[in-house]
Amino acid sequence: MTMVLIIEDNPDHVNIASRVLTAAGYEVLTASDAETGLQMATVHHPDVIMLDLGLPDLDGQTLLGQIRRVPKLDDVPVVAVTGWPLETGSRMAEAYGFDGYISKPLHFKTLGEQIASFVPGEKA
Amino acid sequence: MPHYSQKHTVHSEAGAENDQGRGDGVALVPASDFTFDELVTIYNQGRIDYIVPMPMSAISLREYVRNYDVNLEKSVVAMLDGEPAGLNMLGVRPGHTWVTRLEVLPNRRRCGLGQRMMEYVIERSEQLEVPYAVLEVIKDNQPAFHLFHKLGFREARELLVIRRPPSPPTHDAPNYAIQYLDHERAIMLLRRRQGVPSWLDEVPSLLNAGGLAALRVELANGDRGWLVYQKTPLQLGRIVLQTEVGDPHQVGLALIHALYARFPSTDTKSENLPVYDPHWSAMQEAGFIEAFRRIEMRLDMYRNGD
Numbered sequence: 001m002t003m004v005l006i007i008e009d010n011p012d013h014v015n016i017a018s019r020v021l022t023a024a025g026y027e028v029l030t031a032s033d034a035e036t037g038l039q040m041a042t043v044h045h046p047d048v049i050m051l052d053l054g055l056p057d058l059d060g061q062t063l064l065g066q067i068r069r070v071p072k073l074d075d076v077p078v079v080a081v082t083g084w085p086l087e088t089g090s091r092m093a094e095a096y097g098f099d100g101y102i103s104k105p106l107h108f109k110t111l112g113e114q115i116a117s118f119v120p121g122e123k124a
Numbered sequence: 125m126p127h128y129s130q131k132h133t134v135h136s137e138a139g140a141e142n143d144q145g146r147g148d149g150v151a152l153v154p155a156s157d158f159t160f161d162e163l164v165t166i167y168n169q170g171r172i173d174y175i176v177p178m179p180m181s182a183i184s185l186r187e188y189v190r191n192y193d194v195n196l197e198k199s200v201v202a203m204l205d206g207e208p209a210g211l212n213m214l215g216v217r218p219g220h221t222w223v224t225r226l227e228v229l230p231n232r233r234r235c236g237l238g239q240r241m242m243e244y245v246i247e248r249s250e251q252l253e254v255p256y257a258v259l260e261v262i263k264d265n266q267p268a269f270h271l272f273h274k275l276g277f278r279e280a281r282e283l284l285v286i287r288r289p290p291s292p293p294t295h296d297a298p299n300y301a302i303q304y305l306d307h308e309r310a311i312m313l314l315r316r317r318q319g320v321p322s323w324l325d326e327v328p329s330l331l332n333a334g335g336l337a338a339l340r341v342e343l344a345n346g347d348r349g350w351l352v353y354q355k356t357p358l359q360l361g362r363i364v365l366q367t368e369v370g371d372p373h374q375v376g377l378a379l380i381h382a383l384y385a386r387f388p389s390t391d392t393k394s395e396n397l398p399v400y401d402p403h404w405s406a407m408q409e410a411g412f413i414e415a416f417r418r419i420e421m422r423l424d425m426y427r428n429g430d
């Protein structure tokens with residue numbers, strides 16, 4: 001089963017994403033801060049990481065750098081998730097080397113397809 | 125939300141409104157009556173639906189209070205029906221105060237709590253007899269901007285929060301000679317800084333934050349300048365550029381080139397660069413990107429006739 005790790009501190013967003021992705025057949029793990037997220041990513045080696053850019057202990061851009069330093073995680077797709085305006089969010093995601101960008105608010109109808117587009121071997 | 129079991133002191137200083145007297149269930153309590161865990165919970169819940177939430181941990185809030193001289197005795201928590209509903213903090217330095225972290229929980233908005241807490245910290249600023257107070261509001265946060273304007277704050281300038289992903293310098297820079305300087309020398313340079321820094325990068329903020337260093341460059345044509353920065357294990361930040369002689373763009377290109385030649389794999393975040401800073405064009409050329417903007421606003425306490 002394809003595993004998605006959601007690193008996000010907003011419980012409402014975690015709840016929405018978890019429900020949608022579970023219903024779409026994904027195994028979902030969640031972490032509410034960067035330290036826990038990095039630890040879970042290292043232990044579980046997810047297929048995709050959804051990473052909020054604004055976390056309480058470390059911002060998402062900096063955490064991405066930490067994730068990329070873990071050898072077995074360097075090829076895991078990491079998708080930036082943020083409520084920033086589209087242009088700013090996408091520019092930031094591209095500049096920092098995220099594999100993609102998803103805008104908040106998250107949408108029930110499209111989230112599963114968005115995530116599928118980042119999973120190797122799956123099609124949106 | 126944690127359980128608030130401690131007995132909080134209701135604000136009732138002489139000359140101030142008695143907030144329980146209104147009978148609307150609101151009490152204004154000094155923030156010093158709360159723990160950092162409690163304060164950060166209020167803060168994070170108040171920003172949960174923001175465009176740029178910038179959540180904090182208790183550790184980072186404690187650091188924030190220390191770095192920016194936030195006076196918790198003069199900061200306030202709004203209690204509504206016995207539960208925390210909002211927060212507003214006040215930084216205090218000689219000559220001015222700084223209003224920061226005004227937050228109201230989403231389900232407690234539109235009942236005047238923000239204004240009540242603003243009036244509380246403005247009153248404390250008046251008691252301190254400072255000539256003015258400043259604050260920053262995220263650009264496009266219209267409700268907050270209008271509240272501050274209604275209370276007399278006026279727009280002073282726009283400030284940039286900027287990032288640069290880790291990479292060695294990729295831009296062209298003029299040839300330069302470089303000198304690396306330690307914390308003490310960095311402080312000496314900051315004291316000679318031109319321009320008006322925002323609260324976050326005033327010298328006391330940078331001194332409190334610590335761990336500063338600097339570099340100085342001189343170009344072949346005699347143009348020269350310096351750059352002060354803070355290096356933490358994961359990030360560069362608190363970047364201040366100054367051109368002493370010559371073209372700020374060329375000096376800026378050289379300074380940034382020198383910085384990332386030294387730290388090619390370090391991420392950078394720096395706050396409150398004025399939009400009109402003469403080095404911004406060089407910084408953009410060198411890979412800095414704008415994350416978002418703030419508007420700095422100022423309230424002059426003593427108007428004509430006061």
